[in-house]
Amino acid sequence: VAGHRHWDGVDDADLLRAHVGGDRDAFGEVVRRHRDRLWAVALRTLGDREEAADAVQEALLSAFRSADRFRGESAVTTWLHRIVVNACLDRARRRQVRPVVSLADVTAVREPAAVEPDRDTAREVWQALDQLPAEQRIPLVLLEIQGYAVAEIAAMLGVAEGTVKSRCARGRARLAVLLGHLRAARDSDPGDGPLFAGNPTAPPGVGPSGSRSSEGGAA
C-alpha cells in the first residue's frame, strides 16, 4: 500500500522515464497498474492460461528492455497493449491447433461482486470466438469484451481503423452463425432456408480474395 502511495500522482509516462533513468521500482509500478487489463486481453484472445502468461511475460520483458524507445506518441497503456496484443497475435498464428478455450480459466478469477454471467452462454461465446481467425478474434475481443475504442485497437494492431471495423464486422457475422443467432433470426420468418453455407471454422483465408474493404477486394 505504501508503494502505491509512493507513486500517487505520477503518471505512466513519468514512471517509464524514471525506469529508463534507472529507477528500479518504476517499471514494477507500471506493471502493477496495467497487468490485469493486459492479462485479460491475453487470456481472452489466446484462451489458454499458460500461453497467456507466456505472452504477457514476453511482452512485458520486451517493454522493460525497450522502454527507452517509447516516444510518448501514444499513451503508455496503448503502447503496452500493442506489445501484448502483438505477442498474442504471434502466438495465435504460430499455433497450429488451438485448444478449446477453458471457461474455467477465462472466468476463474473474478471480483467477488461481479455479476455472474450465464455460464452456458459464456462458454458458447468463448468456444465460438476460439473458432475465429486470430485476425478477427483479437480485435473483436478488444472491442466488444474489453471495451477499447476502434482507434485504440487500430493503434494497438498497427492497422487502419477501417481494417479494425472490417475484421470486427466479419467476426461478428461469423459469430452470428456459430452462435445460432442467424438461425434464430430466420426462425422468426419460417419458410426461408439457410442463409450461409460453408464451414466457418476453416475459411479460405481471413477474407475473400478480391474483396476490397480493409481486408481485400471484392469477389
Added chain:
Amino acid sequence: MTESAAPQPRPGNGPEPLTWSELDLLADWSVGELTGPDAARVTALVQADPRWAAARAALMQAEPLVRTSLHAAAAAPTTMPADVADRITSALVGGVAAPGSGDLTSATQRRAAPPRPGSTRPSPQRPPGRPAVPGRRRRWARVAGVAAGLALFVVGGGVALDALQYLERGINAASGDRSQAEGYAPPVPTAPLPAATSDRTDGTIPVAASGTDYQQDTLAQLAAVTPPVQPGFQGALNPGDPLGDFATIDRLDMCAAAVVASHGGKVLFADFARYEGEPAIVFLLREGTTSTVVAVGPNCGVSGAVDELAAVQVD
C-alpha cells in the same frame, strides 16, 4: 480463391445461401468498409437479389444478439492470478540488467524441459553466445529425505526475498518502515562474527562468508546447517577479489533475482564460498517444503545470467 465448402442447396425453392466469402463482403458493406465498385455491387445485390436481401435482414437482426452475447461473456472481470504476477515479476527482476539479452525461460519451455534428477542442468539465462567456462560442471541433483530433522538457522518465509519484495523494497524503504516491510529479523549467528570493515549491504539477504569449498556431494549441507551470518561482509570485498563485483547490494540482488527466476522459490541465504575450488556464491532457496541449494559463479546477475555451477534440491 475457393470456398471451404460449397454452398448448400436450399431446401425448397428459395435462393441459394450466401457463401462465407459473400458473408464477409456483406459484413464489410454493413459497416461501410466496402468501397468503390465492390460497394456499388453489393448495394445492388442487397436491393435486387433475394439471397442478399434476406441475408442482410438476418444479419441486422443477429448483430445485437451477438453483441449481447459478447457483453455477457465480458461480465466476469479477469484479474491476473497471483502466481502469474509473481512469475512475471520474477522474470522482470531477472532481466533488470538485461537489455538486449535473450528471452527468459517461458512457462511452456519449462514444462517441456523440467529439471531432471541427476542430470546436467545448464543455466537457462546464460547470455547468448557465452561459452561454458572450461572445467565448470553444471550439475543438478536431488537429495531426498535430507530435510527431515534439518536444523535451519534461517527459517520461515519472512526471511526470504521474493521477487515482488524486490520490486517493492525501495517503495517500502521510502515509507520509512523498512524492517517491517522486509518482514524479517536477522537470523541468529551460530558463531562469532568477524568485524565488518564497512557495511554496504542492506541486509536483505542474510550473507555468510564461510569460504567453504563445496563439492557436489556436500552442497546440500547448506540446507542443513547454515554458516554464521556476517553482516557487512560484502563491504569488505575489493574490486580485485574474485567475487568483488558483489560488493554492491544491487549486484547481489540481481544475482539472487536471476537465481529465483531460474529455480523459483525464495532466497533464504547466501554464502560467499567456493565450489570445487572456484569462487562461488551458494544460495539457499525455499519453496514450500523443498529447499534448493544453488552454486553460482562470478558472472551471476550479468545480463540476467545465473552462471550456475551446480544445484541440488533437498526434499
